[in-house]
Amino acid sequence: MISRAPLPPPTRAEYCVVACAEAWRGDGEVLAAAMAPVSSFGARLAKRSFAPELLLTDGEAMLVGLDGEVEGWLPYRRHLTMVTGGKRHVMMGASQIDRHGNQNISCIGDWSRPARQLLGVRGAPVNTLNNPVSYWIPRHSPRVFVERVDMVSGVGYDRAAAAGATRFHRIPRVVSDLGVFDFETPDRSMRLASVHPGVTLEQVRQATGFDLVIGDDVPYTREPTAEELRLIREVIDPGGLRDREVRAG
Amino acid sequence: MTDKTMTPDEVAGRLRSGMTIGIGGWGSRRKPMALVRALLRSEITDLTVISYGGPDVGLLAAAGRIRRLVAAFTTLDSIPLEPHFRAARERGAFEMTELDEAMFMWGLHAAANRLPFLPVRAGLGSDVMTVNPELRTVTSPYEDGETFVAVPALRMDAALVHLNRADRLGNGQYLGPDPYFDDLFCEAADTAYVSCEELVDGFGDAAPQTLLVGRHSVTGVVETPNGAHFTSCAPDHGRDEPFQKLYATTPWPEFAERFLSGKSEDDYQQAVRTWHEEQQ
Numbered sequence: 001m002i003s004r005a006p007l008p009p010p011t012r013a014e015y016c017v018v019a020c021a022e023a024w025r026g027d028g029e030v031l032a033a034a035m036a037p038v039s040s041f042g043a044r045l046a047k048r049s050f051a052p053e054l055l056l057t058d059g060e061a062m063l064v065g066l067d068g069e070v071e072g073w074l075p076y077r078r079h080l081t082m083v084t085g086g087k088r089h090v091m092m093g094a095s096q097i098d099r100h101g102n103q104n105i106s107c108i109g110d111w112s113r114p115a116r117q118l119l120g121v122r123g124a125p126v127n128t129l130n131n132p133v134s135y136w137i138p139r140h141s142p143r144v145f146v147e148r149v150d151m152v153s154g155v156g157y158d159r160a161a162a163a164g165a166t167r168f169h170r171i172p173r174v175v176s177d178l179g180v181f182d183f184e185t186p187d188r189s190m191r192l193a194s195v196h197p198g199v200t201l202e203q204v205r206q207a208t209g210f211d212l213v214i215g216d217d218v219p220y221t222r223e224p225t226a227e228e229l230r231l232i233r234e235v236i237d238p239g240g241l242r243d244r245e246v247r248a249g
Numbered sequence: 250m251t252d253k254t255m256t257p258d259e260v261a262g263r264l265r266s267g268m269t270i271g272i273g274g275w276g277s278r279r280k281p282m283a284l285v286r287a288l289l290r291s292e293i294t295d296l297t298v299i300s301y302g303g304p305d306v307g308l309l310a311a312a313g314r315i316r317r318l319v320a321a322f323t324t325l326d327s328i329p330l331e332p333h334f335r336a337a338r339e340r341g342a343f344e345m346t347e348l349d350e351a352m353f354m355w356g357l358h359a360a361a362n363r364l365p366f367l368p369v370r371a372g373l374g375s376d377v378m379t380v381n382p383e384l385r386t387v388t389s390p391y392e393d394g395e396t397f398v399a400v401p402a403l404r405m406d407a408a409l410v411h412l413n414r415a416d417r418l419g420n421g422q423y424l425g426p427d428p429y430f431d432d433l434f435c436e437a438a439d440t441a442y443v444s445c446e447e448l449v450d451g452f453g454d455a456a457p458q459t460l461l462v463g464r465h466s467v468t469g470v471v472e473t474p475n476g477a478h479f480t481s482c483a484p485d486h487g488r489d490e491p492f493q494k495l496y497a498t499t500p501w502p503e504f505a506e507r508f509l510s511g512k513s514e515d516d517y518q519q520a521v522r523t524w525h526e527e528q529q
Contacts, residue, residue, distance in 0.1 A: 061426035075427040076275060080351050084370060106347065107338070111380050117338035118330065120302075120322035126351035126371035155374035163374035164396055 010224050012177060013038060013242035015196045016138075017232055018224045019175045021046040023134040024054055024089055030131075031055045031063075031074075031082050033090040037241045039136035039175075042091070044236050049228060082131075083123065086168055089132040091175075092124065096149040097135060099189045099210045101171040103128075103154030111151050124153035129160070132170045138245050140176035142209035157188035177246045178204050180221055185213050194221040252417045255469045257287035257476075257514050260442045263469070264288065264407055267316075269297040271357075271403070271438055273410030273431035274480065277303040277326040277488055279423075281411035281444050283476035283514045285309065290512070299403050301353065301429070303480060304496065307333035308509075310342060311501045319346040319403065321353050325493055332497050348400070349377055356403035357430055360437035368397035408438035411477045412462060413485055414452070415445035419467030422452055422459050425483035432461045440468040446485045448472040475518060491528065492521060 010018075020042025024032045032043035032054040047054040048066060055072070057079075058064045063072030074082070082088045095118055096104040105124060109115030127133050133154060137144055152159060160169040174181040179195040191213035192204060197220050205212065224232070232242070261284075264270065270288075274280035285305045295316045300306055302323030309315050311333035323334040337343060348356065355367040368387050372378055373396065387399040410431040412421040421443045423431070435441035443462060448470070452460060476482075479489035479496065496504060508520045 073426075076350075076429060077354065080354060084351065106376075111347075111376070113341040114338055117335040119324060120320060121347060121349055121375065121377060122322045123350040125349035125373075125375040125377050126369070128375075129370050129373060151380075152374070152376040159374040165370070165373040167395065168370075 007226060007229055010229060011243060011248055012196060012198065013246035014224055014229065014232055015221050016175060016177060016246050017041045017045055017242060018228060019180045019194075019196070019221050020091060020136055021049070022222075023091060023173050023175070024051050027051065027054065027089050027132075029053045029055065029087070031057065031088040033057065033088055034136070036093055036136055036138065037237070037245050038138060039091040041232065041236050041242060042136075045228060045231060048231055048236070080123070080126070083126055084130045086131050089134065089172070090127055091134045091136050092127065092154060094135050094137055094144065094154070096144055096146045097137065097174065098146055098149050098156060099212070100156035100158040101154070101174070101183060101190065102149050102152045102156035102159055103135060104149035104151050106151040106153050108150055121151070121153040125155065128155040128169060128171070129165050130168050132172050134172050135174040137174065137176040140178040140204070140207045142207060145208040145210065147210045157183055178207060181212075189213055191215070192218055194219045196221045250418055253419045253464075253467065253470045254417050254448065255471055257283050257444070257471055257473060258290065260284055260409070260469055260471060261287040261291040261293065263440065263442075264291070264293050266293050266295045268406040269299065269404070271405040271408040271434045272298060272300040272305045273408065273429060273434045274303060274305070274477070275301045275427070275429045276322075276324045277480045277493065278427075279411050279425065279429060279477050279482050280305045280480040281409040281476065282478055282480060283473035284409045284411070284442060284444050284471065286509060286514060286517055288314065289509055299405060301350070302331065302334065304331065304493070307331045310334050310337035312505070313342065315343040317344040317346065319348065319353075321348050321350040325497060327488065327490060328493065328497050333501060347377060347380055348372075349375070352377070352398065352400045353403070354430060354433075356400045357433040357437050359400065359402035360404040361433050364402060366399040366401050369400050370395075370397055372398040403437060405434070405438040406440065408434040408441040409444070410434055410441070410462065411444045411473075411482065413446050413482065414449050415443050415462075415470050416449055416451065417470060419443060419462070419464035419470050420452070420460060421445065421462035421467065422455060423461045424459060424485070428461050432466075435462050435466040441466055442469040442471065443467050444471040444473045444476045446474055446476065446482060473514060476514070478518070478521065492524070495524070
């Protein structure tokens with residue numbers, strides 16, 4: 001009889017990878033776009049397990065399969081067509097995000113003379129009005145989860161509604177190192193959908209700069225399966241980059 | 250047929266203070282850096298710069314040549330935040346028109362097609378509308394009745410782009426994976442200058458879709474080997490990461506004195522070689 005040592009339990013980073021992967025469940029044949037390590041690992045985990053039809057990029061101009069084999073061409077101008085054609089679900093980052101899902105990556109402080117200039121709005125305005133946009137935030141803090149963002153780059157539910165631009169607007173989920181959040185509330189304000197094992201509700205409240213909707217019975221973020229853990233540890237991120245992006249919880 | 254070859258400094262000689270200049274490439278990729286350096290050697294200032302911004306913006310901002318920047322971002326790619334652009338913004342050194350990436354692209358398309366604007370489903374609800382109060386909206390004349398942003402044409406006095414190959418007539422070829430928007434920049438401008446890694450007499454049996462830029466949209470051609478340095482120009486050369494890091498971490502006066510105070514592009518390339526030799 002072969003005996004196997006039990007797998008070490010999932011780390012916080014591994015819960016985050018799984019929570020990011022879940023964003024793309026059921027999306028069909030769309031581009032799973034992600035920038036940061038953990039969200040990218042999530043996209044690859046989704047494709048390797050429950051969403052094999054997803055498309056991935058090499059981060060430059062090619063569509064690639066799981067082992068890097070080229071299956072298509074995606075220069076910037078075609079990438080923008082995938083955005084406006086709706087065949088993409090991106091997981092962006094956020095320097096600031098508010099309760100309605102407005103996101104800022106442009107600058108901190110007054111735009112006309114910022115205290116800290118960041119990237120600029122990039123494609124956040126077009127993304128949010130055209131294809132589903134989720135967010136991955138590796139350090140949940142009151143400086144990121146703010147009452148009001150300084151420069152609305154990605155459009156949240158309230159601003160999309162006020163502008164009459166809701167036709168293709170959707171923010172399926174926000175994943176942080178503390179939990180998973182959605183906007184499944186009557187007024188589309190941010191709700192704690194699940195908390196990662198090892199995190200308390202009080203911790204989430206303390207780290208959030210606005211009043212989160214927290215229900216009476218918040219579930220834990222789901223456990224990775226043994227196969228998912230193996231894929232993350234042995235195939236997707238053998239170098240352990242995920243643990244550098246998300247501190248052990 | 251006109252031979253359009255010229256030197257980087259002859260290109261700068263065709264430009265004037267106060268012009269609107271479009272710069273091709275994307276972030277820290279295939280930027281016409283030799284032409285930007287020629288601009289820096291000139292007295293030209295007060296520019297409106299239109300760019301998917303990289304170190305072209307950082308250099309011109311640090312040197313105080315920009316009056317207004319039209320951009321969706323400025324980045325060095327492997328170094329996410331462009332330090333000289335940031336510093337200039339934080340000291341209020343120039344005005345800015347901050348657009349979304351797609352709005353920017355449709356502004357180029359509009360200019361290239363001599364349209365005053367094109368409608369886009371982008372910008373609405375975002376602070377792009379707040380910080381650009383002159384932006385208008387347009388309503389679909391069809392039954393959907395949807396409201397869009399009317400992105401004004403990004404028309405330019407001159408465009409600067411860098412390609413892998415070009416002929417003397419101004420036809421340009423890219424060999425890397427992404428055309429970026431260089432053909433649109435050339436078509437959106439009253440004059441356009443193409444620098445290239447190598448001047449060729451013909452394109453032989455090149456794959457036709459690599460012939461990105463047509464001579465009808467080009468005013469001048471410049472052969473500048475390594476002219477995109479320190480940005481990438483695949484497949485001819487990658488990004489010079491150690492040098493980019495030096496650029497991002499060296500105080501501007503020190504960097505400018507050592508690398509940009511020469512009389513020509515050759516002086517710059519020699520200074521870079523010397524620096525690399527010192528690192529070994």
